[in-house]
Amino acid sequence: MLTRFIQFVTTIFTPRLRRIIRRTVITLSVTLFLLLWLANQVISHERQYTYDNVEKVPYNKVAVVLGTSKYLISGGLNQYFQNRIDATADLWFSGKISQIIVSGDNAHMSYNEPREMRRELLKRGIPARAIYSDYAGFRTLDSILRAHGVFGQTRFTVVSQRFQNERAIYLARHHKLDVIGFNARDVDAYTGFKTRTREIFARLWCLFDVYIWEREPRFMGEQIEVE
Template sequence: MMIIIIFLLDYWISLKTEPYIYHNADDISHSSVGVVLGTSKYIKGGGINTFYKNRIDGAVNLYKSGKVDYLLVSGDNALRSYNEPITMKRDLLKAGVPNSAIVLDYAGFRTLDSIIRANKVFDANNFTIITQEFHCERALFIALSQGIDAKCFSVPTPNNINVIRLREMLARMSAFLDIYILNREPKYLGPVIPIMSEIDNSGKMDENIDLLDQ
């Protein structure tokens, strides 16, 4: 019975979020903020994580085509040696996105944290999520449940993701329980910090990045 429920929930979330997912940058309307969901840059054993690369490429594409004004990079900052937001910022800067257009969210530990914090902490209500399609669906499901006006730019998904897709089905069940049963909030919320106030502090962010490079 539980397996049937998981499959039905998976299908329902895909169906519910389909109208808000775009695959072509030309088709997506402008949003002030693009939320880039974090993941590890490298895979185990070495090499660049294609999921990561495609999200960065998608974010650069949206910014340079004028579809977003700012990029909020949200990810895990659990260790000094593992910092998804700073890693993403470095690569966005290398790709030509100006420092003034990048904001870091160090507390995007889960998709739920990233989406709700974008709204409640960074004061963004109309934003574009940037990630792979299967992840778009869960992120949008969370956004819609919170009354957030969001859409998603789906970047290419690597081949052979059967195991990841199974994990995603379980993650969707977990998200449903978090929202509708457990009423979970992000691990950290805190005061509202509008995007523009974060941009004003961009110099301090660069100082932190320089320290990590030492």
């Protein structure tokens, strides 16, 4: 039986067919590489609107903090989360913002990114009246467009690591929003390897969202006034 199967496969995959398959695979691989490279070049251009030094950040009334899990799967503290909280506190106590929108995923009762961010900011001494929660920030696109569509903001500072800030700013400026980014500290290369690898593909997906699918946030909801 095995011998017959091998003979059958050998018959199907003739030298000519194998050459066609090989060329197709090479062509698709090169195309994907070029698309990923192009997406990175386009979105990296938004770096000019990001800041590393809090003293140089222009004042905006509102900061939108992009959510992530507080803890890693291993149970340890997620440094991406911690560094975003640190950056937001720096903006607040430097007088660079007056209100904060914490935007993230609230997939179920036991997973609530905005709640965790709010708790940490309260611990830092930021008053509750200055913190607004966006529980439908499932993706970067949702967080940015809901900041405008739900919270009424056309100008704000987004807070995350630089790689995500660049993508967020690209989305915002495509939708005519005046947005800058304050870069939270990044993590070391080993810890951030999976996230940075995912970001390579997220940038291409971002361009698809904008130019092909024209995606909108999953939910919009009623207007919330940021006083």
